[in-house]
Structures are given as structure tokens and as C-alpha cells.
Amino acid sequence: MIVRLTEKHFKKLAVITDLPLEEVIKLNSMGLIDCDRAVALLMKYDWKLLLSNASAYSAQQRIEAIMNEYNVTEHRVRETVYGNRSMEYYCKECGRKITKIESLKNRGYCHKCTVKQIKL
Numbered sequence: 001m002i003v004r005l006t007e008k009h010f011k012k013l014a015v016i017t018d019l020p021l022e023e024v025i026k027l028n029s030m031g032l033i034d035c036d037r038a039v040a041l042l043m044k045y046d047w048k049l050l051l052s053n054a055s056a057y058s059a060q061q062r063i064e065a066i067m068n069e070y071n072v073t074e075h076r077v078r079e080t081v082y083g084n085r086s087m088e089y090y091c092k093e094c095g096r097k098i099t100k101i102e103s104l105k106n107r108g109y110c111h112k113c114t115v116k117q118i119k120l
């Protein structure tokens with residue numbers, strides 16, 4: 001998860017919320033911006049932006065670019081940009097695609113990440 005929103009993110013949030021940049025920065029300095037929610041909005045915004053910039057990048061490349069920008073898992077990006085209609089399952093830790101059965105059995109984690117959690 002991103003630690004701190006930067007000027008670049010505030011500019012995008014200003015566009016998304018239709019508020020002047022100074023207002024967004026002021027709200028943030030007052031601690032009134034929910035970082036999780038803001039990042040979700042930013043991810044959706046970036047996703048649309050990348051889609052409009054021709055089909056230069058594959059879906060996987062767009063997803064990974066957003067993962068790097070906001071330091072989030074692939075699961076989180078897919079969940080945000082595709083919504084809950086996607087019936088695909090991804091490990092909560094590493095973001096690897098897993099089966100529904102594996103997800104249910106391991107409470108949302110893949111086999112490898114489940115093994116890593118075992119304390120001996």
C-alpha cells in the first residue's frame with residue numbers, strides 16, 4: 001500500500017473530485033482524505049487513462065504499472081478495476097491466480113503463501 005500521496009496524486013484527485021488542487025491538498029493536510037479510498041479512485045482513473053491511450057499496452061502490463069505506482073497486489077488492482085463481477089481468484093499475498101477451491105481452502109492465499117505462514 002502506498003505510504004504517502006504525492007503532488008501528482010493530488011492533481012489527479014482534483015480532476016476526479018472536480019475540486020481545486022488547493023482544496024484537495026488542504027483536505028489532506030487536515031487528515032480528511034481516506035487514503036484507501038483515494039488510491040482506489042486513482043487506480044480506476046489511471047486504468048481509464050491507460051485504456052484511452054490506444055491499445056499500446058496489454059491488460060497485464062497496465063495492471064503491473066498500477067501495482068508499481070501504488071504498491072498494491074495484483075489482486076487489489078483487479079478487484080478495483082474489474083469490480084466484483086470477476087469470478088477469478090488471486091492470492092491476497094502474492095497476487096498469483098489461484099483456483100476457487102484453493103482460495104476457499106487457504107482463506108484467499110495460494111499454496112506457497114499458505115506454507116510461508118506456517119510457524120514452526
Ligand SMILES: [Zn+2]
Pocket residue numbers: 091092093094095096109110111112113114
Ligand atoms: Zn501467494
